[in-house]
Amino acid sequence: MAVIFITGPVCSGKSAFGVRLARESGCPVTYVATAASALEDAEWRARLVRHVRDRPAQWPTIETATMTDAAQLDLFRNAAAGACLVVDALGTWLAAKIAARIDLLEVDYSVLEAQLDEEAAAFVDAMLDSQAYVVAVSEQIGWDVVPIAAAARLFRDAMGRMAQRLAKRADKVYLVVAGYALDLRRFSEPIDAD
Numbered sequence: 484m485a486v487i488f489i490t491g492p493v494c495s496g497k498s499a500f501g502v503r504l505a506r507e508s509g510c511p512v513t514y515v516a517t518a519a520s521a522l523e524d525a526e527w528r529a530r531l532v533r534h535v536r537d538r539p540a541q542w543p544t545i546e547t548a549t550m551t552d553a554a555q556l557d558l559f560r561n562a563a564a565g566a567c568l569v570v571d572a573l574g575t576w577l578a579a580k581i582a583a584r585i586d587l588l589e590v591d592y593s594v595l596e597a598q599l600d601e602e603a604a605a606f607v608d609a610m611l612d613s614q615a616y617v618v619a620v621s622e623q624i625g626w627d628v629v630p631i632a633a634a635a636r637l638f639r640d641a642m643g644r645m646a647q648r649l650a651k652r653a654d655k656v657y658l659v660v661a662g663y664a665l666d667l668r669r670f671s672e673p674i675d676a677d
Contacts, residue, residue: 491659562615574622
């Protein structure tokens with residue numbers, strides 16, 4: 484059907500805009516939550532509770548953090564035409580991938596980076612090839628100083644490449660800032676023409 488990509492800074496209204504677009508689609512919606520729960524982190528638990536509260540209670544939720552890579556890709560491959568999947572968010576999906584093999588960061592940074600890029604490409608391609616209407620929400624990062632920690636640099640760079648890959652082929656791309664959505668296709672020019 485179509486893929487809508489929504490990106491922007493933290494607490495800018497991305498998820499709310501994604502929920503609105505999903506409602507307006509007229510399709511039955513499934514919420515794909517990518518964040519891993521951290522039982523020892525009270526702030527993170529509160530953040531997840533707020534996300535649950537802010538979306539319609541009747542929407543089924545699929546949590547991907549404990550799913551295999553193949554099962555995650557199958558969510559998109561097996562989605563029915565006429566269904567809507569709200570994927571929230573690509574950054575928490577990527578963070579879970581990094582956390583699962585953080586030890587490799589010190590062993591071989593370039594191998595981990597290549598693995599993440601390959602998995603991110605497969606995840607993005609599965610969304611783009613889905614028969615469902617997909618609303619993908621992503622953190623827009625990297626507008627600040629270069630992080631000191633290698634893990635933070637890895638996340639930032641991999642997230643940037645993943646966002647570009649999705650934005651290039653998505654049907655619509657929005658940047659949400661301070662509660663306002665900008666249509667990037669309408670008000671921008673792509674860097675490369677291919």
